[in-house]
Amino acid sequence: MSGARPTFGVVVLNWNNADDTIACLESLASARPRPAHVVVVDNASNDDSIARMKHWGEERGMLGDSPASSWLTVTEMDTNRGFAGGNNVGIRYFESRTPVSHVLLLNNDATVGPEFFDDISRALDRAPDAGLITGTILEDPARDKVWYAGAVEYPMRALVQHRFEVPDSEEPVPTDFVTGCAMVISRRLLARIGPLAECYFPLYWEDGEYSFRARNAGFPVLYAPAAKVYHKVGATVGAANVSPVVAHCQNRLRVFYVRRNYRGWMKTIALSYLAFTKPGRAAIEALKGRPRIGWAILSGTISGFLSPAARR
Secondary structure (H helix, E strand, C coil): CCCCCCCEEEEEEECCCHHHHHHHHHHHHHCCCCCCEEEEEECCCCCCHHHHHHHHHHHCCCECCCCCCCCEEEEECCCCCHHHHHHHHHHHHHHHHCCCCEEEEECCCEEECCCHHHHHHHHHHHCCCCCEEEEEEEECCCCCCEEECCEEEEHHHCEEEECCCCCCCCCCEECCCCCCCEEEEEHHHHHHHCCCCCCCCCCCCHHHHHHHHHHHCCCCEEEEEEEEEEECCCCCCCCCCCCHHHHHHHHHHHHHHHHHHCCHHHHHHHHHHHHHHHHHHHHHHHHCCCHHHHHHHHHHHHHHHHCHHHHC
16 A cells, blocks of 8 residues: 555445435544545335435535545446445446545445544554455444454354454454455455455355455455444344345355355365254244244255355
8 A cells, every 4th residue: 555544435235225324324424534435326226215315415515426526426226236236336436436445335224433434544554455354343222232343254164253352452353254244345355356246146145255255365354443333233134033035045145155165175064064954953943933934044055055156
């Protein structure tokens, strides 16, 4: 980065949830310093989201079609492209139209703390070669509850687990995984490994693969404790333990992740683990009186093993 201070573009996805998206935009507009530009990618909403988001930007004189003349751009998709596809639209916008050094992918049901970009910049001063970086993510409205404080991957179980203990030091530390809820990507990493893999449709595990690819490409993947984000967990799609759709996607795409990224004996062990444990998990859910969740786990796992989409 040649000593230059990092600059940030932010991609926010919206799908029928203008309330949360506007709250997200308000936090970005209130941050000091602000990001250089924000792109909202609307994933084919069928409500009044686009009109409301544009009205918010117009009232504040922030809305426009060019990063040279405005702070906010709203891009409308004809079809829902999922998490990876929608974010890739925003990533390509920043790559082609701006000189920003870093792109933040931020969930629309998340808000940043006022000093988020300053805290991330200080972390990048200490680790300028970082490919991915994020901060401490707290639940919202229970802001004393940590949702993410770094993460560890257990390859033989194809499992990524968040850590919940925030370090006393503000020094950035290595992590196996940066969540797509608030993922800061360096332009150098984008140039090396490209955008997110869109086979993870509609969402889940694309951030796991991106973290894996970044580490394999030799880029530091870091957690910066001082930077704060607040996340309404499950506000967009719901939790896996109550939503069959979410349970199906999570289990299907977990198998995708293993098929695409692991090699050799590690791949064999991880796939065997999933093949043997998921039917039992499905049976337990059925015995608990949640047969739809059980079937979603089982059918999602089977689809993950059989689908050719994992090779895309």
